[in-house]
Amino acid sequence: MKQRLTYAGFGILATLVGMAAGHLVASLIDPASSPVLAVGSTVIDLTPTPVKEWAVAQFGTADKPILVGSVMAGAAVLAAIGGILARRRFWLGASVLLLLVVVAAAAAVLRPGAGPLDAVPALATALTGVGALWWLTHAASAADREVESDAPGPSRRGVLIATGALAVAAAAMGGVGRLVTGLRADPSDVTLPKATDPAPAFPRGLEEKYPGIASFRTPTSDFYRIDTRLSLPTQGIEDYTLVIDGDVEEELTLTFQDLLDMDLIERDITLTCVSNDVGGPYVGGARWLGVRLTDLLDRAGVGGSADQILSTDVDGMTISTPLDVATDGRDAMIAVGMNGAALPREHGFPVRMVVPGLYGFVSACKWLTRMTLTTYDEQEAYWTERDWAIDAPIKISSRIDTPKSFEEIGSGKTFIGGVAWAQDRGIGKVEVQVDGGDWQTAELGPSAGVDYWRQWYLPWEAESGQHTLTVRAVSQEGEVQSPARAMPFPEGSSGYQQIIVRVG
Template sequence: MKAVRTSSRSASTLAMLAGILAAGLVLGVAELIGAFFSTRSAPLIALGSTFIDFTPAWLKDFAIDTFGTNDKLALFVGMAVTIIILAAILGYLAWRRWILGVAGVLFMGAVMVAAVVSRAGASVSDAIPSVIGTLAGLAALRLMIRKLHSAQPQTETTTNDDDGAFNAGGSRPVGASTNARTSVSRRGFFAAAGVTAVVAAATAAGGAVVSGIRNTVNVARERLSFPAPASPAMPVPAGVDVDVDGVEPWLTPNPEFYRIDTALQVPTIDVDTWELRVHGMVEEEIRINFQDLLDSELIERHITLTCVSNPVGGELIGNAKWLGYPIRELLARARPTEDADMVLSTSTDGFSASTPLPILQDERDAILAVAMNDEPLPLEHGYPVRMVVPGLYGYVSATKWVIDLEVTRFADATAYWTDRGWAEKGPIKTQSRIEVPRPFGNVAAGTFRVGGTAWAQNRGIDTVEVQIDDGPWEEATLAAEYTVDTWRQWTHEVQLEPGSHRIRSRAYDPDGVQTEERADTVPDGASGWHTVQFSAE
């Protein structure tokens, strides 16, 4: 009986392996076939997007605070672990009773289909890859489970029901011929498992196809050229950067610019097919294509963007030079009605943002950007067109891959994040960040230069003050100001005795000093004075 129990445990392990391989086949076939459908048919992306949609705000904030810009990678790792565990359980259930395995696989297939068809812009046909993948996985699981049953040592009174359940009876062995058949069946199981594993690698093939499409778009992007702006950016004066090692550069390179969005798969959009629709509460609906934008009078501006999820002292902020078309000019052509007060912008991936209409119509340089730091927008930052609006957090303004502007009212429509508990309007709060010294770092005692950055987009920074330990607040030296729409660096020289120290900073805009009151990022951005603990030796 001990040998039978050992064999049963081994079979359980192999059944769980069969479930994992079958799940890999489901996703592999679905991803491969999905490469020939729209990007919305990818089941993994759809499942991830659905998970994000139903994730509470506190968990999203935890993910961003913990993983930063690696939050999407963390999500995929978590999804992979979850899928492996569920697939192993389904494999075991299928071995014990086949009908349970069937029900489990079909249920998971239905979840995939529901996730796919619920994505913005998806059609019923986008569910075809998931359906085919589910059927392929079910067939492979059936084959492996049958081989596994056949590979089990049999006794004269042991039977195998049609549905795959075991009914154990006596323990007298049938004979050597049965053992031979068992050995052959076990080899058959491993052969079936091997074939399933190989076919499951179609995920890589499907990914390669998608990658090829992405590369095609990237090649087209790199070949783009833009006309000279009708209104070029002002020259950057000397002195916008402070000479303190460790302070972030005034102009953020594209690869280092923070990325926070809801797109698990970066959209790949052909500029020849891109179109923006302006509609809703307007006297004239407008449709423009990419060439229309290039033929318009483009402006070039340096603008600092900030994410609402940026904690006090955080790094979800960057400054870049943008080239684009003023949104106020486009709205002027559409002529919004007097009772409209909001523009709902929508991305090709379904994200939406609600921006106050007056802000898009005033003299600030809100633009439909096509270039970033003298090159076409990177795919991850909204290629071919995104919104850039000074003075507002990105969740209510910085829609990437934008394809739709609906002029409407806050009373009549809501956006992606406002549906999830964030504030309706998101003006950027005045903040100052200490970048040197680093938290819990060690510096040389004596004369030391601290440094950092402050921002109050669309208002400007007038003063920054620094406090060491419990000493008096001292005014820092500000770097040159470019415009009120860009951040401003600062530095200050202090005298440090050996030991542990604390430094705090606060900024002033034209309305006064930033608030000391600590607030979380939800619902409208963090606030409070940045504090850093460090040591001098």
């Protein structure tokens, strides 16, 4: 039994060394071709939509580390089996490791936009992993022969040396791989020009006077991130191009500098993820800098048949945006900056799309490299193929930030506060209901435009006991937030947020 566990450990260690080598090589080619990440991305693509929504609801932004951990755990089980088999027949154990690599190689090369070089990390994984397994089993066999002959020798020490050296090598290669990936395409090296059409001075929010309410402008580091990527693209600005093709009079290929040389607009816009449940955290406001989408489309000359913009990112991910909505006069842009700096890599560096009033899955393509003017009949985007809505305007929504659900607070004078949003329409009023009573009109915070959320608060004389708090919003046009409860799939959640608090 002890020997089986030892050889199972050999299989796991050899696989980890191979994965680390593959990750290091991938960092030099394309981080997404790393064997573990390639398999994880394939799992994401094959996962049914209800399961994805459940994962986001249960784990939030931790869903990706959990997925990677699950892939690693599955690989470790098979690697352990391979190590045990290698004890009797090395080629059997090596075959199990090679089978894992074949799966990873297939996942890497079959990704949209992948090329032959994407198989190289898997090849490095195979050579390093099988070599490590051979070294470990060879050292262990020599140690076994030493025990049987009762002859003194260095073989036992050889097992320890091999194990220690491989463990150090795995840690070193993994660390260097992460370092190399982090150094590629650093947004902090980019200096952006000032906007030709700047946004007005940004008003001071309520969060200082009424703590607990979300910051009026979401700090970049706190801005939500929901996407299918397990690794961040490392597209640099030197070789970046944005192609506009399809049903256009003139196909355009623009460099990053070409975009910076155009007139830039600066706008305060709140983004919302379609996965955001009622009262959820996947919404945030930021100041964006970019080129008007219509300026680019006018330059290309849109034909008469297109009804969608099919956006493609650096790795082939596609998002479809209704053409008529994106060009109806709202401040849709191809953004290059966020909150006064270049886009962070996790939010689309170097270029992304921002269309106010539409959920991100039909408007906010990050790491954008191509916009194809086409029709919904001709081409389907990633989320369209998975039965999400085609036209997905953001629903009027509101959220209670303070007090928190099931929080116990002191009695007396206090307040209820939060945020509300109705992008492209603007918030006209927020109302709060306490214990099913009359709707009370809350005080609104400052406005940063119809595309931006509003903070709100309601003074409250809290009496001892348990209380139910409910909130709803009304747009500037008088449209009241829908009370009908709906889950995020397929066109966004709806319903009033209702929480329970205890007053001591």
